[in-house]
Amino acid sequence: MLNWRKRVAIRDHLAEANLFLRRTIVALVIVLVLIGSLVKNLYHLQVDKYQDYQTRADGNRIKVQPLAPNRGLIYDRFGRILAENSPFYSLEVVPEEVNNMDNLIVELSQLIELDQDTIEDFKKNVAQQRRKFKPVTLKSQLTEEETAILSVNQHDLPGAYIEARLKRYYPYKDLTTHAIGYVAKINQQDADNLELEGKSANYEGTLDIGKLGVEKYYESILHGQVGYQEVEVNNRGRTIRTLSQQPPKPGQDLVLNLDIDMQQLAKDALGERRGAIVVLDAKDNGILALYSNPSYDPNLFVHGISSKNYKALLDNKSRPLINRTTQGRYPPASTIKPHLGLLGLEENLVTTKTRIWDPGYYQIKGIEHKYRDWKTWGHGWVDIYRAIEESCDVYYYDLAVRLGMDKISDFMTQFGFGELTGVDIYEETSATMPSREWKYGRFRQPWYAGDTVSIGIGQGYWTTTPLQLATSVSVLANEGIHYEPKLLKATQNETGVLPVPAQDRPPIQINNTTNWQVIKTAMQGVVEKVTGSGHKAYQGVEYHAAGKTGTAQVIGIAQDEEYDAEKIAEKYRDNALFVGFAPVDEPKIAVAVVIENVGGGGKNAAPVARTMMDYYFAHYEEAKP
Known part of the structure; x- marks a missing residue:
């Protein structure tokens, strides 16, 4: 048996060297390409995009x-x-x-x-x-x-x-x-x-x-x-x-313009009673006091009021969240009788000598219904002075019907009724100065003579805010000059104090300027004459004031019934109102007071107004002679 030996191939060193060289070149090329790519990216990052990436880096470090x-x-x-x-x-x-x-x-x-x-x-x-x-x-x-x-x-x-x-x-x-x-x-x-x-x-x-x-x-x-x-x-x-x-x-x-002491006085004067007090500087209608009662602590809201506290405010029947001075809607009652009297004089429907008979009620021709005077037995013969001084309802029932609602609505709008006053807060309502168009638009009903009768004593559809009342009496006091009521008096920064000028509206133009004095004299009689409806509240004053009381019904009373406050739930009792200004010849202060469900404007609202006036004349240098 033959034993064959395995043949060993002879190594080709030259071929191996060439193969190694080729591989080395390829590897070197790859390395160089990679290095080039790296250098290119480094250049891109460090040079081309330096600003962007520097900003990002700073963004992680700098805020x-x-x-x-x-x-x-x-x-x-x-x-x-x-x-x-x-x-x-x-x-x-x-x-x-x-x-x-x-x-x-x-x-x-x-x-x-x-x-x-x-x-x-x-x-x-x-x-x-x-x-x-x-x-x-x-x-x-x-x-x-x-x-x-x-x-x-x-x-x-x-x-x-x-x-x-x-x-x-x-x-x-x-x-x-x-x-x-x-x-x-x-x-x-x-x-x-x-x-x-x-x-x-x-x-x-x-x-x-x-x-x-x-x-x-x-x-x-x-x-x-x-x-x-x-x-x-x-x-x-x-x-x-x-x-x-x-x-x-x-x-x-x-x-x-606010005086915080006068604001505190307003709160004390109202006590626990619901209502509103507005005091204006009659020279420019800067607001000296604007207080609505009850109120609430605003600090509760600053840090986030709790659900419990907020619910308590919402559920409070006295509605402290409502700003009664600018959002309260009240029938103006007899406080607008001076305004209507001025319109009657202007329209020549009455003069200072015109008298009517007041039996205690008024009837429209052809109608059995009787519109009652607050004085059951009537005032007898009444002229415009006495009608304002004693607040005769029958006189103004008759005058309103003869004037007609169109003239009344147009004239009263000039005093600001039914419109925003321009006060520098957003929480304000225009209330309602009714007209034929207004009633038809809201109720789809025509205007009736009976509606006008109620308007004659500031009842019916007519509503107003205390700030509107104060502004309107200021316009009367200034004989038609109409300034918007403002809280802001001046701004202040590092450069100093910059007063804010008063903003006026078109004045009320009348044909006979002496009619202003007629109305102002009648309003002076309200507080100075013994028979005046506001006399008791103003006894002993050392300045000359003028005003008008008002007692507004909250609910209607049937023809054959008498008003009895004791038998009526408190929320349905009459509201007490008073508007006034002083001094008569050179007005410096105008006041409006509304107190809910206490009745008797002369008894309840007039004393509060006097308190505000007394403070003004005792503490303001410009008020002293």
């Missing part, structure tokens, strides 16, 4: 933070502060920095007290927050102890921060609510409105906005201009240092 401006302060006419900014600490959470919100709330609840309402409100606000990088307040007004506990544990609470802020505070509480209003947290509707108005950028960092009254009306003046600062932060988002800053511009301060 731009908005600086909310300090809100302007509000003062009364004598420099007493009515709305200020008080420091406080709040617990705020940035949603995008929190991994598990429920766990964070549990951890926080173990450190400080968080009630269920607070937690639910917070979650609702987080859900509505479109920009998750913006902080949401979890709890405001932290105590010193709560602030200390959270500060110690903040490193274990990513996304939770303690912020020191300024919050609005109203030192006079319910005394100024319906005039000044309040600020509260910016809600989604507010944010949407700011976006539509192109103002959202100026509210970066701002948590509150004016909601009512002067705070809302002059929001653009009070708010100021937002500022910004660039800060360097670490990897946990905590600020290390401030790099640059553009300080915010604070809002302007407001000086109001």
